Amino acid sequence: MKALYIAYYTALRNVRDYRNLTTMLALPIVLILILGSALAGTFQIESIDPVKVVLVNDNKGALLQNLKEFLQQEDTKKIINTEPVDDFELGMEKMKTGKAFALIHLEKASEGKIDVYIRSGSMFGGSIVQNVLDGFIQSANAEYAYSILGGNDESINPYDTIIEEAINPDGKRPAGLDYYAIAMLIMTMMYGTTYGASTMAEDQFYRTEIRLKSAPLHPYEIFTGKVAGTILTLMLDASIIFIFTKYVYDVNWGDNILFIMFTCFTLAVVATSIGVASFMLIGDENKTQALLSILVPVLTFFGGGYMPYHTMSSAVKKLSLISPNYLGLRIMLNTIYEGSQGQIMQYMVILWTASLLLFIISAFKGRRELA
């Protein structure tokens, strides 16, 4: 119960720090507008013309028939425009002259082997062709494997391998404002690390530590109360940004608002744990604040907070995995646009495990200092 009072008064003090609060709220709201408008083009998906492909067939078996049927499917034709060519050399010539992006070759002697040649410099078109054929082959392999096992599953249809996955049932995709609303909300939560550090440090600064320690309180009540107070403050910040962006910027936060708020809560816990642990390990508020003021923008950058994740190089993308911002961003995008549930679960587990570890380290350090 006393921990709850400590939490309430901690949050009250944080909220009364008007200068800090204004920065925490005004900065993301302005940045959402600026970045969302300036980088809106990055999120627009242009219409893609079907990739021109030549098909050279030296094989008269069932494979050809199946592949031809597959390539003539309406869904496939939207992506690949296939032109049958009798001669391999002629097909290669068409590709070299830019009349085709790829060449699919079914060799005479090779049963079931499909060669794909991609014109150099046509990485995008080539990858489309490769992916479409991968889909066909996987289905064919699955059917073959099933037949060996004695089955006759009619549900396996190689023509079903191209499935258009809309980002949500309405086919909606994140626009610039939608993306940056999420990214900046997460950035704000991560700036909450500074709340975590200052909440732990304030009782040294204001000398109120002696009052808390001389009161009939257990150290865990003080620790829990202060952590809860910081999380409460951050949830308040998150709610204000959420409501503002939803009703003023008309940002799409999806239908699962409860889960979005739970994700905010998770990020508030993560930020608080980082702030608390940093202060407990460094032991000096100024040094901790300096570290966090560098760390948060770095994590925001790697988390796709400034530059959209899909525009990053592969090397930067690998580093993103260590950023809580990235994990939070993926969880929210997957939630709003009904993406991978597995990824949501996986990233949630990572965030909670990391927070728990940081709190354990902080509590352990705190106990040692008390002794």
Place this chain on the structure above:
Amino acid sequence: MIVEVKNLIKRYGNVLAVDNISFSIKEGEIFGLLGPNGAGKTTAIEAIIGIRNADKGEISIFGKDMKRHASEIKRHIGIVPQDIAIYPDLTAYENVEFFGRLYDLRGPLLKSRVEEVLEFTGLLDKRKQQARKFSGGMKRRLNIACALVHRPSLIIMDEPTVGIDPQSRKHIIESVKKMRDEGSTIIYTSHYMEEVEELCSYIAIMDHGKIIARGSKEELKAFVTVEEKTVITLDGMNYTMVDRIKSMDNVIDCSVVGNVITIISRKGTNNLNSIIQLIIDSGSQIISLASEKPDLETVFLTLTGRTLRDEVASI
């Protein structure tokens, strides 16, 4: 005894902050802990109330062992720390209310106690004002209010009047006197000897972590003083009168420089009335008179060779 401390030792690395001190405090007593900054007063207090773990020693408060019954004992202790320990972003009312809640005060009882202590410290009309807008003296008073909200049986006041204006100091001293009259037991640490002398019934003098002297103020003064000096300025000198003073009982010496007589008497003889009568009878007129009695500053000077004020000024 409300407090009993035996052989308390507290080290910080190689520094012996509290060096084997023992003392006890009776109920209703104001126990003064006098000493310069860095003498170990605050460390001793913090070890006694369990904020710092003592390296050695036994501490018993309200007849209970502090180590075993810390939580229970803490309920009845109120601490006024040396540094102002309040939250500047909270109002005076909220500050007191918050610390009251930590002592399980709730509802109407909490409200009445908060108002009571704010009234007691003269801050009731400022209760809605944030503490950051308070003057140093008002913050000190709020510091006291936060310690009293749960009506503690033992109040520890660690240098409660440092760095404040005379008006606030007077208010605090009067508040302590009021608490004394109401029967509170108080540990009062200070390097202002006048305060300790005015308030405390029993005094321990600390230096370099040790208690170097203890007793009532009279006992402490008696401990260091062997003589009393009286300096009298007259309108003219009468040497017959000087001889008669010299021959008085307990007068050790009487010297004359111009119209000024300096008389050295044995301590505690209280012969000033007799000396004055003798001067009047001789027909001389007294222009001025100064009687130098020892104070706690003299006691500290005698014991350590240093003055309390010098120590403070050098920090």
